[in-house]
Amino acid sequence: MKTIGNQISLHNGVTMPQHGFGVYKITDPAEMETAIHKALGTGYRLFDTAQMYENEAMLGEVLHNSSLPRKELFITSKINNGNQGYDQTLFTFEESLADLQLSQLDLLLVHWPSEKHFFDTWRAFERLYEEKMVRGIGVCNYQIHHLEQLKTKANVMPMVNQIEIHPYLTQVSLREYLHKENIAVEAWSPIARGNVLNDEVIVDIAKQHQKTTAQVALRWHVQHGTIFIPKSKTPERIAENADIYNFELTTEDMAKIDGLNKDYRTGPDPDKVYPTI
Numbered sequence: 001m002k003t004i005g006n007q008i009s010l011h012n013g014v015t016m017p018q019h020g021f022g023v024y025k026i027t028d029p030a031e032m033e034t035a036i037h038k039a040l041g042t043g044y045r046l047f048d049t050a051q052m053y054e055n056e057a058m059l060g061e062v063l064h065n066s067s068l069p070r071k072e073l074f075i076t077s078k079i080n081n082g083n084q085g086y087d088q089t090l091f092t093f094e095e096s097l098a099d100l101q102l103s104q105l106d107l108l109l110v111h112w113p114s115e116k117h118f119f120d121t122w123r124a125f126e127r128l129y130e131e132k133m134v135r136g137i138g139v140c141n142y143q144i145h146h147l148e149q150l151k152t153k154a155n156v157m158p159m160v161n162q163i164e165i166h167p168y169l170t171q172v173s174l175r176e177y178l179h180k181e182n183i184a185v186e187a188w189s190p191i192a193r194g195n196v197l198n199d200e201v202i203v204d205i206a207k208q209h210q211k212t213t214a215q216v217a218l219r220w221h222v223q224h225g226t227i228f229i230p231k232s233k234t235p236e237r238i239a240e241n242a243d244i245y246n247f248e249l250t251t252e253d254m255a256k257i258d259g260l261n262k263d264y265r266t267g268p269d270p271d272k273v274y275p276t277i
């Protein structure tokens with residue numbers, strides 16, 4: 001069966017697909033079934049959910065009923081903000097695992113940095129990793145200072161930091177730091193929830209390559225070596241977003257897209273969330 005994209009090696013030796021599928025906001029079982037069947041058939045193998053999305057059970061059911069062997073799938077979930085802390089993380093992780101119908105998760109992420117539970121949550125993550133309940137542990141929305149703080153006490157550093165990245169939020173300094181620290185970069189909202197799709201520069205590049213603007217934006221992630229997880233509930237778009245391995249952006253195209261940064265966030269600023277959790 002065909003699969004899309006490259007594999008990325010994490011610092012613990014585990015490999016994960018670079019090109020995945022996000023399921024945020026898919027909360028209708030029929031919609032989930034249609035989307036996941038289409039995604040599996042198109043070659044997506046990395047699926048990104050979270051306790052916050054309230055769809056782990058729905059995703060678990062569809063994947064469980066699919067004909068794909070478990071080892072071909074890479075499943076990520078995230079501990080919700082209200083579930084942080086040592087005991088709550090361990091307890092709710094078990095619930096997530098049961099909902100997903102799994103005995104081991106591929107990647108568990110802290111959803112947002114929390115000032116109050118900062119080290120306790122991570123201690124629980126290290127325990128789950130040590131006990132091989134998860135093949136990898138990581139964080140989301142961590143800034144450089146959060147990772148420097150984590151370093152002061154962590155036994156195992158995150159394998160992945162999942163952050164908002166798209167042509168309007170290129171995160172150059174954070175990406176450089178993560179590269180230096182050997183933490184894989186994963187982009188959420190890789191097309192800025194559609195906000196970059198009418199950009200004139202991207203429209204122009206898309207015309208030159210006879211591709212759509214979504215395909216150009218996603219190809220930009222491929223060529224940056226970033227893991228990325230576009231979401232769509234629409235079968236045609238699920239296929240469109242995967243059809244990006246038959247063209248290449250030139251160095252000039254890449255530089256033009258890099259130049260679109262305007263520090264525009266579709267989601268909250270992690271530094272504003274941090275003191276509130």
Ligand SMILES: NC(=O)c1ccc[n+]([C@@H]2O[C@H](COP(=O)([O-])OP(=O)(O)OC[C@H]3O[C@@H](n4cnc5c(N)ncnc54)[C@H](OP(=O)(O)O)[C@@H]3O)[C@@H](O)[C@H]2O)c1
Nearest residue numbers: 022023024140188189190191192193214230231232233234
């Ligand atoms: N860690 C975090 O804090 C965090 C935060 C946000 C998201 N995430 C993860 O990242 C994933 C992706 O981010 P996202 O869902 O926020 O944004 P996104 O993937 O950038 O954009 C999704 C939106 O774009 C539309 N779309 C998808 N492909 C398209 C195409 N080819 N042409 C036109 N429109 C298209 C989708 O519409 P339809 O569905 O209607 O087709 C949907 O409205 C999420 O699903 C989630 O797994 C993580």
